[in-house]
Amino acid sequence: MPELHPTVAELIARSNALGSDPRNTNFAGGNTSAKGTETDPVTGEDVELLWVKGSGGDLGTLKPEGLAVLRLDRMRALAGVYPGVEREDEMVAAFDYCLHGKGGAAPSIDTAMHGLVDAAHVDHLHPDSGIAIATAADGEKLTAEIFGGTVVWVPWRRPGFQLGLDIAEVKRANPQAVGTVLGGHGITAWGDTSEEAEANSRWIIETAARHIEENGAAEPFGAVRPGRAPLPEAERRAKAAALAPHLRGIASADRPVVGHFDDSDAVLDFLSRERMPALAELGTSCPDHFLRTKVKPLVVDLPADAPAEEVLEALPALHEAYRADYRAYYERYATGDSPAIRGADPAVVLVPGVGMFTYGADKQTARVAGEFYINAINVMRGAEALSSYRPIGEEEKFRIEYWALEEAKLKRRPAPKPLATRVAFVTGAASGIGKAVAGRLAAEGACVVVADLDLDKARAAAEELGGPDTAVGVAADVSDEAAVRAALDEAVLAFGGVDLVVNNAGLSLSKPLLETTEKDWDLQHDVMAKGSFLVSKNAARILTAQGTGGDIVYIASKNSVFAGPNNVAYSAAKADQAHQVRLLAAELGAHGVRVNGVNPDGVVRGSGIFAGGWGAQRAKTYGIEEEDLGAFYAQRTILKREVLPEHVANAVFALCTDDFSHTTGLHVPVDAGVAAAFLR
Known part of the structure; x- marks a missing residue:
């Protein structure tokens, strides 16, 4: 990897330092630049360059590839062909003819401000204190009062080539100045070194903030209005x-x-x-x-x-x-x-x-x-x-x-992913099938609420998916309606609402009928039958309130159609879930909500249920070793393939896409083909 140009290294360090402090600028706001020389690979001679933050980047996280790199002689020569403010938008396309080398970011509209100002380092920022002065009715007077002639007022002008010419002229006419307040907009500062530019930017910001603090009215927004104080x-x-x-x-x-x-x-x-x-x-x-x-x-x-x-x-x-x-x-x-x-x-x-x-x-x-x-x-x-x-x-x-x-x-933004803007609420999502489903939905653009009985594991799984802009983890005992409501409340406060619900939480105890206790029966029905009902009921309130349709998907089982031996409680609970799909599809269709199910079978590897003892119990039932259970299930299928959690996740994703926009009440088998479980 080629060594970073010293000027670029300084620029990145300054940009990150300024951009990481919200007092200096907002996310993706403002831009910074530096000028320096580099050897032209064609002529072998030194060429003067401008490195400037490109369009759409963020100062706090800026990297070298986020910079636009332009030849300064060509950039400055554009002033000679500038057609005037009425046609200044054309100048952005002209920046492409000034680029040096390949790669780099697209130049932003503020490029002229940086290239035309005669200073080695320039910062343009959007600090709250600076914009407060810039938007005050007497901002020009305040600028003079606060800064003397060290910072010069520039009346509002839309960002562009003319604003760059204006600021360049301000600097020429005011050699004592270290920056400007841009009316209605922000500040610009400069320096002969990167350290000096950063210091000047910070001085303008801090001086404005201190002046407001020391001289401003105590209650600028007035008194508290009757009835508008914050609720507890x-x-x-x-x-x-x-x-x-x-x-x-x-x-x-x-x-x-x-x-x-x-x-x-x-x-x-x-x-x-x-x-x-x-x-x-x-x-x-x-x-x-x-x-x-x-x-x-x-x-x-x-x-x-x-x-x-x-x-x-x-x-x-x-x-x-x-x-x-x-x-x-x-x-x-x-x-x-x-x-x-x-x-x-x-x-x-x-x-x-x-x-x-x-x-x-x-x-x-x-x-x-x-x-x-x-x-x-x-x-x-x-x-x-x-x-x-x-x-x-x-x-x-x-x-x-x-x-x-x-x-x-x-228009340059990438096309949205299939589930962009959709919020998914997945139960039992900290492990096994639920975790695979959450991962697939997040990969396809959804925001995901990882709901699980174990809050620590839910939060860890959400962090793996990318953190709070992608996923959040919440505690959810699906057998408790108050807990379900609380989890869904967290979902709507995190992402605004819910569009896609996956009833996945489950467990199983493999026992013959005569060994199955009332407690065994109640536990499995509480989590899967009652739990799915409670989640669907409370999620339906959100889905209908939004009025934008949605999806509910039940992770049922092959056993809901054809049960194996020694699992009466589990299979009965799964059959209950399967019929909920049919009932809710009929009821919620009027609200544009589709309700479908997935019937997996033999998901051994990565399965939370199998890891919790179900695998050992089923292996004993079939008289095989537990590590052979996946292969055993595969061999009894038509396709002779082992089913993994990601295969179930694929089916959930497919059901929630526009390709299935006219499908509701469907159960999709993900069992590699179990003829006895064919739906008919």
């Missing part, structure tokens, strides 16, 4: 769980989304205050903020103690008013060249006393939308503390939200 935690989260599926349903009217819930102190305090409704209506300002949050949130402005039923009654009208307002916003500014409207549903829903619900195409996007709105709250607080909050105008927001360059960036 347990009551608050219970209400959030009751509302979440309904809110996700309205946020998914145009396209399906994943949700995120936040009831942090910053959110709850903002929602409780007098100024909240007016400030929320003004919307966010920094382009990075409103591209994630939309121009404004949906505010469900009812008293915190209003019953959930009253809130749900109000939602349809509030949602339709929001959609009408967003469509009017689009129609006010759209031209014949504008991209089509991308959906009129909210990305942020604020419920006083309860918290903030945010939505996106995946969990990370939904979570980051919430983080950005908290950034916006912090910005509003700072601006209101010193002055009054004045974000960029609505027309400018539209020009960025529906920018052709933004549309092109969206």
